[in-house]
Amino acid sequence: MRKWRMAAALGLAMAGVPVMARAQTAAPQAPALTITRYDEDWSVLADPAARTGRWTDALKYIPLGDDIYLTTGTEVRLRNEDYRNNLWGGAPAPDDSYLWLRAMPYADLHAGNVRAFVQPIIAYAEGVSPAAGPVDETRVDLLQGFAEATLPLGGDSVSLRAGRQMLSLGTERLVGTRYGPNVPLAFDGERMIVKTGIAEISLFSVRPVQPGMNSFDDEQSREKALWGAYATLPDLWPGIGLDIYYLGYRNRDATYGTRTGREQRHSFGLRSFGDIDNRHWNIEGVVQTGQFDGGPIFAWTLGTEVGQRFPDAPLFPDATLRFNIVSGDTNAHDDRLGTFNALFPKGKYFGELSPVGPYNIISLNPHVALDLGNDFTAGIGGMLYWRYARADGIYDVPGNLVRSPGNASSRFIGKEIELTLDWQATPELDLSTSVSAFAPGGFIRETGTARTIGMLGLEANFRF
Numbered sequence: 001m002r003k004w005r006m007a008a009a010l011g012l013a014m015a016g017v018p019v020m021a022r023a024q025t026a027a028p029q030a031p032a033l034t035i036t037r038y039d040e041d042w043s044v045l046a047d048p049a050a051r052t053g054r055w056t057d058a059l060k061y062i063p064l065g066d067d068i069y070l071t072t073g074t075e076v077r078l079r080n081e082d083y084r085n086n087l088w089g090g091a092p093a094p095d096d097s098y099l100w101l102r103a104m105p106y107a108d109l110h111a112g113n114v115r116a117f118v119q120p121i122i123a124y125a126e127g128v129s130p131a132a133g134p135v136d137e138t139r140v141d142l143l144q145g146f147a148e149a150t151l152p153l154g155g156d157s158v159s160l161r162a163g164r165q166m167l168s169l170g171t172e173r174l175v176g177t178r179y180g181p182n183v184p185l186a187f188d189g190e191r192m193i194v195k196t197g198i199a200e201i202s203l204f205s206v207r208p209v210q211p212g213m214n215s216f217d218d219e220q221s222r223e224k225a226l227w228g229a230y231a232t233l234p235d236l237w238p239g240i241g242l243d244i245y246y247l248g249y250r251n252r253d254a255t256y257g258t259r260t261g262r263e264q265r266h267s268f269g270l271r272s273f274g275d276i277d278n279r280h281w282n283i284e285g286v287v288q289t290g291q292f293d294g295g296p297i298f299a300w301t302l303g304t305e306v307g308q309r310f311p312d313a314p315l316f317p318d319a320t321l322r323f324n325i326v327s328g329d330t331n332a333h334d335d336r337l338g339t340f341n342a343l344f345p346k347g348k349y350f351g352e353l354s355p356v357g358p359y360n361i362i363s364l365n366p367h368v369a370l371d372l373g374n375d376f377t378a379g380i381g382g383m384l385y386w387r388y389a390r391a392d393g394i395y396d397v398p399g400n401l402v403r404s405p406g407n408a409s410s411r412f413i414g415k416e417i418e419l420t421l422d423w424q425a426t427p428e429l430d431l432s433t434s435v436s437a438f439a440p441g442g443f444i445r446e447t448g449t450a451r452t453i454g455m456l457g458l459e460a461n462f463r464f
Contacts, residue, residue, distance in 0.1 A: 036166045056464045074105040075463040082456040089449035093129035100182040119144040134211040135181040141218045159193040172346035180347030188220040202230045223252040243271035261293025278309040295335030301326045315370040328360025328392035352434035353455040357397035362386040375424040385413035410442030430461045
């Protein structure tokens with residue numbers, strides 16, 4: 001209850017708007033497909049004039065009685081990933097090629113102001129070396145399953161949700177769905193969603209779900225817990241939005257370098273985003289405090305993304321420059337920890353495939369997206385990576401240490417280039433591929449094997 005009171009007070013204060021403020025209404029329209037699926041509101045199809053005539057309309061809105069309807073859908077994804085010289089040749093299986101298959105059907109039942117959402121997952125892997133892990137394969141299990149009640153307050157509302165659910169906060173720098181790997185991330189717990197005026201405030205207290213390798217053996221973590229308040233104001237000014245949040249995190253069995261102990265962190269974040277006159281941006285800063293193994297924590301990150309679209313140029317290019325600084329531990333011999341913890345970040349953090357994650361790193365990433373026509377899009381990007389602190393190593397996206405600092409003096413980790421191609425073959429079927437190479441820098445050469453990594457991803461995703 002202390003966590004809930006703290007989160008509620010912070011959330012309402014951060015929003016900066018009265019709870020009973022009235023939101024402007026907009027004309028209803030069919031929703032875009034989402035990753036979490038539960039945010040899609042298909043009640044607009046109750047009006048026959050709003051239907052598109054596609055075969056999916058009959059499955060997105062199934063009337064069952066007065067003010068009762070059912071929404072159904074699914075995702076079936078087949079993905080192949082191929083690595084050569086994984087982890088610069090230092091991985092247990094440097095050359096690996098495997099196949100992921102998953103299916104995620106769902107049913108969303110609405111009865112007045114009450115709903116029940118259920119989404120099982122069927123996830124299998126073939127060929128993972130040296131062995132498949134829980135993010136590769138969970139067989140048959142429950143990915144999401146929750147009940148929700150909504151209390152309308154004029155033009156505002158309060159929703160109470162309890163059960164298993166995926167969380168996607170902001171751009172998923174700290175809390176995401178882990179959508180890229182085969183088994184997404186879900187949480188068990190409670191969530192309150194307050195929609196008031198121009199603000200949406202999410203208050204939650206949850207534990208991450210740990211997938212098992214067999215059917216129906218997923219269970220919530222006993223070591224990790226997450227709570228907090230996340231307020232978003234998407235239309236603070238025309239074309240400009242703002243997020244402000246607090247996240248509390250506990251891990252009873254955390255490891256950093258050679259130290260293992262209890263970790264408790266408090267993350268305070270601010271994000272500005274917008275899109276005006278073909279210019280777009282996303283800038284986010286986070287400061288972390290707390291304790292690890294009896295010593296203090298002070299860590300931080302700053303992520304910037306600025307872009308410009310050129311609608312009158314051939315192929316309608318969209319040029320984006322991303323620059324990230326993520327703190328590391330500057331002194332491995334004291335009890336103070338400076339390594340930033342990205343908590344539960346999105347699976348594709350620096351691109352489609354990358355061996356490094358957002359810990360103790362400085363990265364520069366120019367990228368250009370192109371519209372090739374006929375529902376084809378392409379992208380080309382480059383990444384440069386340096387260590388923030390020489391006393392700290394480098395980590396993968398989940399936060400596992402992949403190279404210790406040793407006695408290396410170089411900060412430069414390496415450079416990567418990535419090419420992507422995507423074809424929206426039908427409204428439901430998307431086919432995509434990515435090819436990338438990561439050439440090692442001075443730090444990798446000073447600390448072990450240093451071969452160029454080759455990475456290939458092929459994916460077919462059917463979703464409605």
